[in-house]
Amino acid sequence: MGVAGSAESVIAALDGAPVGFALVDRELRLVHANARLAEWVGGDAAGRLMREIPALAEVPAQVAERALAGTPILDEHVSGRTGRPILLNAFPVLSDDGAPTGVIMTLRDMSDWSLERAHLEQLATIASRLAAAATPEEVAEITADAGIEAIGASAAAVLLVRRSGTPLEIASARGSSAETLDEWQRIDRDTEVPVAQVVRDRAPVFMRRDDAVRDHPAVGTPSDRHHAWAALPLESHDEVRGALALSFTDAGSIEPSERPAMLALAALCGQALERASLARDIALANDRLRLLADASDVLSETLDYERTLQQLAELAVQRLADWCTVTIVEGGEIVDVAVAHADPEQVALVRRLQQEYPQDPDAPNGAPAVIRSGRTEYIPEIPDELLVAVSPDERILGILRDLGLRSVITAPLIARGRTLGALSLVLAESGAMYQPADVELAEDLANRAALAIDNARLYRERSQIADTLQASLLPPVLPDVPGFDVAARYRPGGDGVTVGGDFYDVFPTGDGRWLVAIGDVCGKGAPAATLTGVARHTARAAAMDDPEPVHVLASVNAALLRTDTANDLRFCTAAVGLLEAGSPSRIAVARAGHPPPLLRRADGTIEELGINGTLLGVYEDPELGSQKVAIGPGDLLLFYTDGVTESWWNAGGEQRLADTLRTLGSDVSAADAAAQVERMALAGAGSTSDDLAILVLRAL
Amino acid sequence: VSNTAFRIERQDADGRVVFGLHGELDLGAEAEFRRRVDPADADGTVVLDLSELSFMDSTGLRLLLETDTRVRAAGGRCVIVRGNGVVHRVIAQGMLESRLEVVDDLAALN
Numbered sequence: 163m164g165v166a167g168s169a170e171s172v173i174a175a176l177d178g179a180p181v182g183f184a185l186v187d188r189e190l191r192l193v194h195a196n197a198r199l200a201e202w203v204g205g206d207a208a209g210r211l212m213r214e215i216p217a218l219a220e221v222p223a224q225v226a227e228r229a230l231a232g233t234p235i236l237d238e239h240v241s242g243r244t245g246r247p248i249l250l251n252a253f254p255v256l257s258d259d260g261a262p263t264g265v266i267m268t269l270r271d272m273s274d275w276s277l278e279r280a281h282l283e284q285l286a287t288i289a290s291r292l293a294a295a296a297t298p299e300e301v302a303e304i305t306a307d308a309g310i311e312a313i314g315a316s317a318a319a320v321l322l323v324r325r326s327g328t329p330l331e332i333a334s335a336r337g338s339s340a341e342t343l344d345e346w347q348r349i350d351r352d353t354e355v356p357v358a359q360v361v362r363d364r365a366p367v368f369m370r371r372d373d374a375v376r377d378h379p380a381v382g383t384p385s386d387r388h389h390a391w392a393a394l395p396l397e398s399h400d401e402v403r404g405a406l407a408l409s410f411t412d413a414g415s416i417e418p419s420e421r422p423a424m425l426a427l428a429a430l431c432g433q434a435l436e437r438a439s440l441a442r443d444i445a446l447a448n449d450r451l452r453l454l455a456d457a458s459d460v461l462s463e464t465l466d467y468e469r470t471l472q473q474l475a476e477l478a479v480q481r482l483a484d485w486c487t488v489t490i491v492e493g494g495e496i497v498d499v500a501v502a503h504a505d506p507e508q509v510a511l512v513r514r515l516q517q518e519y520p521q522d523p524d525a526p527n528g529a530p531a532v533i534r535s536g537r538t539e540y541i542p543e544i545p546d547e548l549l550v551a552v553s554p555d556e557r558i559l560g561i562l563r564d565l566g567l568r569s570v571i572t573a574p575l576i577a578r579g580r581t582l583g584a585l586s587l588v589l590a591e592s593g594a595m596y597q598p599a600d601v602e603l604a605e606d607l608a609n610r611a612a613l614a615i616d617n618a619r620l621y622r623e624r625s626q627i628a629d630t631l632q633a634s635l636l637p638p639v640l641p642d643v644p645g646f647d648v649a650a651r652y653r654p655g656g657d658g659v660t661v662g663g664d665f666y667d668v669f670p671t672g673d674g675r676w677l678v679a680i681g682d683v684c685g686k687g688a689p690a691a692t693l694t695g696v697a698r699h700t701a702r703a704a705a706m707d708d709p710e711p712v713h714v715l716a717s718v719n720a721a722l723l724r725t726d727t728a729n730d731l732r733f734c735t736a737a738v739g740l741l742e743a744g745s746p747s748r749i750a751v752a753r754a755g756h757p758p759p760l761l762r763r764a765d766g767t768i769e770e771l772g773i774n775g776t777l778l779g780v781y782e783d784p785e786l787g788s789q790k791v792a793i794g795p796g797d798l799l800l801f802y803t804d805g806v807t808e809s810w811w812n813a814g815g816e817q818r819l820a821d822t823l824r825t826l827g828s829d830v831s832a833a834d835a836a837a838q839v840e841r842m843a844l845a846g847a848g849s850t851s852d853d854l855a856i857l858v859l860r861a862l
Numbered sequence: 863v864s865n866t867a868f869r870i871e872r873q874d875a876d877g878r879v880v881f882g883l884h885g886e887l888d889l890g891a892e893a894e895f896r897r898r899v900d901p902a903d904a905d906g907t908v909v910l911d912l913s914e915l916s917f918m919d920s921t922g923l924r925l926l927l928e929t930d931t932r933v934r935a936a937g938g939r940c941v942i943v944r945g946n947g948v949v950h951r952v953i954a955q956g957m958l959e960s961r962l963e964v965v966d967d968l969a970a971l972n
Binding site: 682684685730731732733735754755756757774775776777780781784785804 | 921924927957
């Protein structure tokens with residue numbers, strides 16, 4: 163009773179002090195608490211056990227218990243659950259025979275403590291530098307510098323949690339040996355080391371050499387150089403973004419009076435990290451939009467999709483991945499069409515491997531699996547077991563391990579409901595890992611690539627159909643016409659997928675004469691191609707019957723009128739010549755609304771051939787007539803369609819055609835003459851929106 | 863470019879419809895021509911005035927022939943006002959002057 167009574171009176175005298183005072187007995191029951199303490203624990207605490215009072219139940223109770231062992235506990239720093247920093251002191255109350263009978267505790271709220279002026283100035287400087295930092299890396303650098311310069315640590319390291327769920331990684335360090343940095347480069351968060359603990363508990367740890375040895379055996383033997391350490395969580399709002407680790411040569415550096423500066427640095431750093439990561443998120447979002455826009459540009463440039471996909475892969479490697487591969491299904495096979503990496507030697511290596519080890523279509527992972535399922539495969543962190551599973555042999559496993567593949571997204575290339583292939587983005591040596599948001603981006607990219615492939619394939623198919631159809635409308639090979647050198651040029655206008663309406667033909671009539679025909683069906687595409695086919699084949703059939711040009715044209719007219727054109731009016735212009743070799747040779751020409759064939763005499767004069775008649779396919783009774791001329795050696799006959807002179811209506815193309823013919827030498831080959839005319843036509847028209855057909859016969 | 867763009871002005875007077883065609887009558891003009899030139903709502907006489915056309919190609923010629931065929935099939939009269947040399951040449955080359963009713967100008971119609 164005696165000791166309690168005397169202590170009580172002492173404490174009563176301190177009732178008005180700004181510091182909390184308490185007297186507890188050996189059961190840690192509060193015998194007395196002053197007004198400040200009562201206020202702090204939220205009500206009169208006298209008579210209650212410390213363990214029953216939330217504000218005292220943990221660290222203060224432990225400190226009191228330790229003091230009961232007989233030694234005073236001085237300046238214990240507590241970052242209480244309430245968030246306020248508390249400084250605890252506990253003094254054992256000894257009986258006359260030296261046995262502890264109770265503890266006197268002082269609890270001081272430190273949040274009101276003013277920082278030293280020098281610290282304040284330094285912190286203000288650091289705060290303004292941190293405010294200017296744009297990236298988490300810069301924030302880490304500034305914070306590590308401040309740990310040395312402002313706090314006085316001999317070594318400082320900032321460890322960051324790059325992405326939720328990933329280990330802590332050293333982002334910046336000062337004053338540590340290379341070996342130490344290597345050892346602590348990545349720290350799993352459940353490791354029993356102070357930096358991991360502060361991230362988990364979100365409370366700082368301050369320790370001297372004996373605390374370190376006792377509480378953190380996992381750290382190993384501390385270096386002789388250091389005698390105190392601090393680990394502080396870097397947090398802002400509700401997120402822990404990393405830890406600040408400080409090492410001191412002087413054990414006094416973590417005295418409670420020194421701690422507020424460290425806590426302030428950690429708080430500033432946490433806020434700066436939040437700002438930088440927001441800024442980075444915004445920059446990243448912008449980058450993504452730009453990447454998608456650039457990808458669309460690349461993909462729309464050409465219909466050569468193999469080349470386009472390689473460009474896309476290279477774009478991805480510049481912005482989004484260490485590796486990018488594109489795989490497509492071609493003729494039932496899975497083919498790697500594009501591989502990109504910053505290092506061309508690496509690309510060459512992978513290309514060699516791809517040739518040696520073709521894709522297994524039944525593989526459980528990667529592009530084949532994604533192509534089969536049509537679903538994205540996202541592996542944020544590639545486990546070694548996966549490398550083992552996908553490697554066909556030890557050699558490949560070794561190579562895959564050396565590549566350091568870390569994170570992968572493989573997205574299907576889907577267009578019009580069909581999976582055409584897969585796009586893989588891989589992170590390796592950069593050390594980064596893909597997040598869920600990257601999956602969306604990869605899928606976006608894959609969709610664009612798929613559309614480009616689909617369009618290119620559709621175009622190729624249509625273009626092949628058009629070519630095939632077109633070929634059926636022209637003679638595959640021009641025949642040898644005795645006494646004449648014959649050549650033709652044909653160029654379908656427009657986009658290459660539309661069948662043109664021009665045709666020409668040269669064939670023997672069976673009686674030693676030859677029929678030369680050229681025509682132009684109004685319009686393009688399948689309906690025009692149908693009529694072109696009708697015109698050409700009718701001309702051949704009619705010529706067997708009677709090769710006179712007027713008869714041939716009248717037959718074509720009748721056939722066109724009988725052809726169903728779905729109520730669309732379709733007409734055809736044509737010129738037909740019946741060629742009779744001899745001395746001299748002769749040609750009879752009839753025209754139906756067609757530009758006149760030209761005869762360039764060996765002496766350079768130019769004549770228009772034939773009599774014009776009504777265009778074909780509209781009227782039952784076309785007016786038609788023919789005219790015959792003699793042809794001498796070196797004379798050149800030109801049959802053409804209006805694509806050749808398309809611009810003459812506007813710009814004198816007909817005159818230029820005549821000029822071109824005049825400039826040809828008298829011994830020009832038919833092929834050269836046709837090529838010259840074509841060149842003139844393209845130069846004059848400036849484009850090939852119209853078809854052009856050119857047929858040249860030169861009398862030998 | 864504005865003077866080459868195709869344009870149609872329609873005038874209904876004295877029991878006939880005059881379609882004044884301006885600019886270039888080619889593939890690019892086909893949709894507009896089909897939308898605006900509807901011979902079915904003409905009462906008797908349809909006039910296609912080519913005098914303000916700067917250009918006409920085979921597509922343009924097809925549109926003229928279609929209109930002419932339809933108007934005649936409906937028992938009407940289709941008159942074409944001659945265009946400039948370039949435009950008229952397309953009609954002349956097809957030997958259509960004898961098939962179509964071509965007049966030199968609107969005044970000649972009366």
